[in-house]
Amino acid sequence: MNGAVDLPLGQSELGFTAAGDARVRRSVLPSGVRVLSEQVPGSRSVTVGFWVAVGSRDEHHADGALPATYGSTHFLEHLLFKGTAERTALDIAISFDSVGGEHNALTAKEYTCYYARVQDRDLPMAIGALADMFTSSLLDPLEFDNERGVILEELSMAGDDPADVANERFFEAVLGEHPLGRPIGGDPETIRAATRDAVWAHFQANYRPQDLVVTVAGAVDHDRLVGDLERALTRAGWDLTAQAPPVERRSTEPAYLETGAAVTVVSRPIEQVNLLMGVPGLVATDERRSTMSVLNTAFGSGMSSRLFQQVRERRGLAYSVYSFAQAYSDAGIFGMYAGCAPAKAGTVAALMRTELERVAEHGITPDELHRAAGQLGGASALALEDSDTRMSRLGRAELTLGEFVDLDEALRRTALVTVDDVQSLAQDLVSRPFSLVAVGATDESAFHYAIEPAASTLDVG
Amino acid sequence: MNGAVDLPLGQSELGFTAAGDARVRRSVLPSGVRVLSEQVPGSRSVTVGFWVAVGSRDEHHADGALPATYGSTHFLEHLLFKGTAERTALDIAISFDSVGGEHNALTAKEYTCYYARVQDRDLPMAIGALADMFTSSLLDPLEFDNERGVILEELSMAGDDPADVANERFFEAVLGEHPLGRPIGGDPETIRAATRDAVWAHFQANYRPQDLVVTVAGAVDHDRLVGDLERALTRAGWDLTAQAPPVERRSTEPAYLETGAAVTVVSRPIEQVNLLMGVPGLVATDERRSTMSVLNTAFGSGMSSRLFQQVRERRGLAYSVYSFAQAYSDAGIFGMYAGCAPAKAGTVAALMRTELERVAEHGITPDELHRAAGQLGGASALALEDSDTRMSRLGRAELTLGEFVDLDEALRRTALVTVDDVQSLAQDLVSRPFSLVAVGATDESAFHYAIEPAASTLDVG
Numbered sequence: 001m002n003g004a005v006d007l008p009l010g011q012s013e014l015g016f017t018a019a020g021d022a023r024v025r026r027s028v029l030p031s032g033v034r035v036l037s038e039q040v041p042g043s044r045s046v047t048v049g050f051w052v053a054v055g056s057r058d059e060h061h062a063d064g065a066l067p068a069t070y071g072s073t074h075f076l077e078h079l080l081f082k083g084t085a086e087r088t089a090l091d092i093a094i095s096f097d098s099v100g101g102e103h104n105a106l107t108a109k110e111y112t113c114y115y116a117r118v119q120d121r122d123l124p125m126a127i128g129a130l131a132d133m134f135t136s137s138l139l140d141p142l143e144f145d146n147e148r149g150v151i152l153e154e155l156s157m158a159g160d161d162p163a164d165v166a167n168e169r170f171f172e173a174v175l176g177e178h179p180l181g182r183p184i185g186g187d188p189e190t191i192r193a194a195t196r197d198a199v200w201a202h203f204q205a206n207y208r209p210q211d212l213v214v215t216v217a218g219a220v221d222h223d224r225l226v227g228d229l230e231r232a233l234t235r236a237g238w239d240l241t242a243q244a245p246p247v248e249r250r251s252t253e254p255a256y257l258e259t260g261a262a263v264t265v266v267s268r269p270i271e272q273v274n275l276l277m278g279v280p281g282l283v284a285t286d287e288r289r290s291t292m293s294v295l296n297t298a299f300g301s302g303m304s305s306r307l308f309q310q311v312r313e314r315r316g317l318a319y320s321v322y323s324f325a326q327a328y329s330d331a332g333i334f335g336m337y338a339g340c341a342p343a344k345a346g347t348v349a350a351l352m353r354t355e356l357e358r359v360a361e362h363g364i365t366p367d368e369l370h371r372a373a374g375q376l377g378g379a380s381a382l383a384l385e386d387s388d389t390r391m392s393r394l395g396r397a398e399l400t401l402g403e404f405v406d407l408d409e410a411l412r413r414t415a416l417v418t419v420d421d422v423q424s425l426a427q428d429l430v431s432r433p434f435s436l437v438a439v440g441a442t443d444e445s446a447f448h449y450a451i452e453p454a455a456s457t458l459d460v461g
Numbered sequence: 462m463n464g465a466v467d468l469p470l471g472q473s474e475l476g477f478t479a480a481g482d483a484r485v486r487r488s489v490l491p492s493g494v495r496v497l498s499e500q501v502p503g504s505r506s507v508t509v510g511f512w513v514a515v516g517s518r519d520e521h522h523a524d525g526a527l528p529a530t531y532g533s534t535h536f537l538e539h540l541l542f543k544g545t546a547e548r549t550a551l552d553i554a555i556s557f558d559s560v561g562g563e564h565n566a567l568t569a570k571e572y573t574c575y576y577a578r579v580q581d582r583d584l585p586m587a588i589g590a591l592a593d594m595f596t597s598s599l600l601d602p603l604e605f606d607n608e609r610g611v612i613l614e615e616l617s618m619a620g621d622d623p624a625d626v627a628n629e630r631f632f633e634a635v636l637g638e639h640p641l642g643r644p645i646g647g648d649p650e651t652i653r654a655a656t657r658d659a660v661w662a663h664f665q666a667n668y669r670p671q672d673l674v675v676t677v678a679g680a681v682d683h684d685r686l687v688g689d690l691e692r693a694l695t696r697a698g699w700d701l702t703a704q705a706p707p708v709e710r711r712s713t714e715p716a717y718l719e720t721g722a723a724v725t726v727v728s729r730p731i732e733q734v735n736l737l738m739g740v741p742g743l744v745a746t747d748e749r750r751s752t753m754s755v756l757n758t759a760f761g762s763g764m765s766s767r768l769f770q771q772v773r774e775r776r777g778l779a780y781s782v783y784s785f786a787q788a789y790s791d792a793g794i795f796g797m798y799a800g801c802a803p804a805k806a807g808t809v810a811a812l813m814r815t816e817l818e819r820v821a822e823h824g825i826t827p828d829e830l831h832r833a834a835g836q837l838g839g840a841s842a843l844a845l846e847d848s849d850t851r852m853s854r855l856g857r858a859e860l861t862l863g864e865f866v867d868l869d870e871a872l873r874r875t876a877l878v879t880v881d882d883v884q885s886l887a888q889d890l891v892s893r894p895f896s897l898v899a900v901g902a903t904d905e906s907a908f909h910y911a912i913e914p915a916a917s918t919l920d921v922g
Contacts, residue, residue: 044846090765100841102840153733153781156800339614382506382579385506
């Protein structure tokens with residue numbers, strides 16, 4: 001174990017606590033590398049993720065020598081697949097393809113994750129390839145220009161998807177000038193302007209041992225994992241004897257958001273209006289996060305939810321309609337989505353807002369509370385059958401929450417939520433400034449009613 | 462077991478054979494209901510599917526008293542969630558939501574499937590609800606009109622997705638007048654014209670005991686499953702003592718397709734061109750289907766594939782590029798997809814065709830063959846960790862193939878494929894008429910080169 005600090009169940013180390021599950025282990029190497037694993041009995045496969053707590057929100061806060069460019073985090077993510085001194089891009093692709101593994105990466109607003117799902121016997125290969133990519137990518141200038149074209153096509157694809165466009169604009173609308181409001185991938189201008197030197201500086205500044213978090217779930221033995229990882233990182237050229245503390249987690253103090261009630265319309269000659277409406281939500285560590293899960297479930301998740309019943313079942317106004325809560329370290333979003341006919345968009349927006357205000361005014365029923373708890377527990381149990389869900393849960397525990405919560409503990413917390421808690425949270429949410437984004441053949445006048453406080457008087461009974 | 466015919470491993474019954482896996486069982490009830498299960502050791506969840514071998518292709522071949530309407534199969538699928546004598550639509554939604562289960566349905570070209578994924582303890586509930594929906598749905602006229610609005614929104618959503626539009630048009634282009642070429646959901650005109658009587662006739666004609674196939678995978682005991690199912694179907698009003706043979710599988714004789722090389726452009730003011738190009742493929746029972754899997758994998762699946770390397774890695778022309786093979790009882794499709802800039806669409810189309818012709822001319826390497834076999838085996842092993850994949854595999858075995866093939870047997874067949882087999886199949890494919898569909902800001906003149914046989918002379922080395 002080479003001097004790693006190991007965290008048994010229930011103890012606390014560097015602000016990290018683990019509750020409930022004896023099969024989760026965490027080690028901090030002297031170099032600051034953190035390793036978390038969850039062994040799943042009977043599993044024959046494994047998912048491994050290499051994480052850094054750097055996302056699109058950090059692009060102008062990176063401490064590299066050159067200014068980073070919007071979209072450079074995502075650009076770098078692409079380039080890590082393009083070759084090292086030891087492996088060409090094709091070598092990397094063949095390594096995973098030839099064993100039928102999944103390998104990919106995800107750039108988010110607050111982190112970047114490179115991951116692979118493979119059969120148990122292929123875990124050492126996956127660790128070797130990911131460690132090489134993470135430490136030793138070349139960012140070859142020719143590959144850089146080639147990949148620029150790929151990324152521009154990726155942005156074009158998203159630009160042709162009205163739901164994607166609505167989502168990007170919704171974050172801007174709700175979070176205002178906060179860096180979490182920016183699109184993850186940059187835009188065509190910033191990608192065309194991106195330089196290899198700036199992305200290289202970004203790589204050097206943010207992919208150090210103390211930045212790396214490795215999480216693994218499935219068929220994994222923790223001690224062997226730590227040994228394999230140390231060997232792979234050392235072989236790739238890292239000095240793991242140099243002492244460094246892990247990078248600290250971000251501040252969890254809610255940010256001040258300068259944003260007001262507003263309607264944004266992106267006019268497009270398409271069939272549906274893609275409608276998003278919502279307010280600033282909770283930060284990831286907010287103590288009301290279990291309450292938010294219950295509210296979001298009863299209000300807008302599943303076919304029995306308020307939104308589905310009111311908008312689709314009773315009126316046939318939409319095919320897809322739901323709510324969502326997304327939480328980051330210092331800001332969050334609570335939103336509602338529907339895709340509907342242009343002539344009905346104003347009605348749907350008013351219905352969505354009215355339903356949320358109805359919960360604020362009257363709460364949910366004990367039946368709805370009970371069902372939401374059952375839904376959250378059952379859905380979590382099913383989701384945790386996939387090792388990638390468990391791998392991500394470990395990453396979120398380390399990077400965002402500072403604690404690991406197993407299913408039993410999560411259910412215990414959910415069971416403590418009361419109808420009063422849900423109503424109070426709904427009251428808090430409806431008091432915040434509503435933003436509305438519509439992409440489609442519509443205009444702002446359709447939504448004045450939904451954005452006025454008077455919307456609560458609409459009769460939707 | 463009430464007189465059910467039970468199929469042990471390796472035996473053949475009614476043209477159905479099972480090879481390799483002792484945990485698969487099949488029963489045929491006297492009423493013609495078929496039940497297949499696969500018990501997965503250690504699983505705590507289960508996926509159940511209720512299938513009928515009726516899809517959009519059958520809409521004018523249904524033997525109901527009234528003529529069916531295009532889209533009526535999909536319309537009926539929606540209506541089965543809208544209530545029975547015993548359960549309202551909300552009751553059904555609450556049953557599944559309150560345990561966090563997934564429940565949904567899928568209308569395809571040759572079948573319709575209602576399915577649920579739940580924890581083991583909730584399987585009897587899922588069987589009870591699905592049996593009630595399948596046997597006793599009311600198709601209430603008011604719900605019918607409401608759901609018409611929902612389906613029109615679903616069609617609009619698909620109509621706003623350029624990749625969806627390209628896919629629908631591609632099937633029409635390759636399969637011509639064959640009923641498999643039609644869109645599954647109908648179109649707004651046929652949905653607006655649909656009547657409750659026609660959909661009711663469709664329901665009565667095609668949802669009889671001899672039409673029903675139930676497949677279950679995960680935490681399931683076959684004998685208990687058959688008992689639960691018989692009780693649920695009887696309770697819902699079915700007479701399971703009436704004797705009927707199961708409906709026969711479709712003809713697997715390849716259909717004559719009247720189709721020629723053609724370019725179809727759907728002009729849209731969007732950023733990317735969504736490009737599909739391909740030819741008629743193999744039927745589902747073709748003895749070359751393992752060869753097709755190997756060809757499709759080496760040619761267009763994964764980052765090391767020919768298409769990905771030529772179009773994305775070497776030239777940066779697309780973000781998403783791949784090939785696919787879809788097989789039905791009497792027709793199939795082999796296709797290639799890319800999303801790219803309008804100015805590059807002609808080049809990408811020529812590259813795709815040239816690469817396929819290169820395989821026809823020179824074959825693939827032994828290395829590529831070996832990698833493709835590894836990729837197929839590993840990806841299948843990972844996919845089979847999900848009980849829904851196993852549930853679907855059973856349905857496909859019963860409805861389409863007439864045999865169950867476990868992973869070991871599938872790998873054995875893949876290992877028999879030679880480089881010559883792959884080259885021969887590629888030669889066969891390139892001799893068939895190519896169709897090309899492009900959705901985006903382009904026109905037919907961009908693709909003349911790709912659709913001419915002379916495309917093979919393009920230098921893409």
